[in-house]
Amino acid sequence: MTIGVRRAIRDADAVAWITLYITMLLLIPARLTIDSLGSAGAPSMLVGLVSLFFWVLLHFRPRPAALNRRRPVRIAVFVFLFSAGISYVHAMSRPLLGDERSPADVAILTLLSWAGAFLLTQDAVDARSRLELLVWRLALCGGAIAVLGLVQIITRRLWVDEIAIPGLSGGPTFGLGSRSGFPRPAGTATHPIEYGVILAMLFPLTWHVAFFHVERSKWLRFAPAVALSAVIPLTSSRSAYLGCAIALVVCMIGWPQRRRFAMLGFIALGVMFMMVATPHFVTSVTELFTGAQNDPSIQSRTDSYGVAAEFIRVNPWFGRGLGTFLPKYWIFDNQYLVLLVTVGVVGAVAFLMLGVTAVVVAAGVRRRCDPEGRDLAMSLLAAVLAGFVCLFMFDAFAFPMTMGTLFLLLGMVGCLHRVESATRVIGGCDGQAAGLPIPELSPVVPSSGGGAMAEPGSGRV
Secondary structure: OHHHHHHHHHHOOHHHHHHHHHHHHHOOOOOEEOHHHHHHOOHHHHHHHHHHHHHHHHHOOOOOHHHOOOOHHHHHHHHHHHHHHHHHHHHHOOOOOHHHHHHHHHHHHHHHHHHHHHHHHHHHOOOHHHHHHHHHHHHHHHHHHHHHHHHHHHHOOOOHHHOOOOOOEEOOOOOOEEEOOEEEOOOOOOOHHHHHHHHHHHHHHHHHHHHHOOOOOHHHHHHHHHHHHHHHHHOOOHHHHHHHHHHHHHHHHHOOHHHHHHHHHHHHHHHHHHHHHOHHHHHHHHHHHHOHHHOHHHHHHHHHHHHHHHHHHHOOOOOOOOOOOOOOOOOOOOHHHHHHHHOHHHHHHHHHHHHHHHHHHHHHHHOOOOHHHHHHHHHHHHHHHHHHHHOOOOOHHHOHHHHHHHHHHHHHHHHHHHHHHHHHHHOOEOOEEOOEOOOOOOOEEEOOOOOEEEOOOOOOO
């Protein structure tokens, strides 16, 4: 029976399954869950856990020794998972308050769900063309939630609070937020900060699609990038502005000079239009940074350092347990402080090294690719770097959409590294040698001579 299940999964399309995960993650409002499962009932979380099950079934099979190469991003993820597991065991070995145990269990399940999406993306997408297809679909979903954000701004209504999906029930809704009198869109996310950070991470990928997916209609491939470029300035979110600025600077380093100047001109025109159309809004955005010392949210973040230090002192190395630090104790608005408290110095350093590893790997892949591959590597580097920097601004692990997107991007970095490494080992291009797919991930079927041969051009897991 197990062999039959493995064959069925191997014949399935990994990109289609990951597309389902992206759809569940980004397009279904975050408040909608399966009521009987409580906080563990988010559809994307369940798809992520099934992804982990699929990866376990698919991973343990023979592959050519030439392709049995180290995968640094996956190793870094495993190190973080191991440190979080030790922290969880440590937490379960001490007396826990009644309302801490369930969040700790859910936190571990959620982390495994993100890991499942990462592992299946890294190890089951079998060619760069398939990865590009996944990037295209991710960009489309990003464009969709960007358009939703624009609609929320124009109509000053949330809209997603009116969506009902059979089998899913909604948690409490908070309406459309505002800052300085201007609406703050949240898309399908639970908070405008989460929404803005997701857009900032997807921003570089939408421009990669716009410039390199030339086989598609020009209007269609530029639409997601234009939608994100239009809504990000209107989010009134420091996190979104910071993340987008980081992503844009990184991308412009890798872009040719002509494209760089074109983007600078596009930005200048946008700023001038905003200054003429809504000068008060431009002033309010400027005050987010110039008046930060008087902002209560900034003051709350700086006050968090002393509180965090007290908790870290009690459990410095592996923390008090992921998910056990409840909002009733304190809201840090800084995920790295939360990690120091919950998974300790070891876990926090492991998570930071995960980000560093992904950035270094993406930079290394960029040096070895053709122009399209170089731009994809640089876009992924920009997206991951923006995501990890923005974690200084809010408690991201409490917002599954953000971390699900970030782990998916990490999986794309690992996939690109694996595919390009296999290309160098076997020869050829796009992960293929002399027209044959990479043996590591191709289905194997019996040949007429009793041996085994790869099924050419399958594009399947």
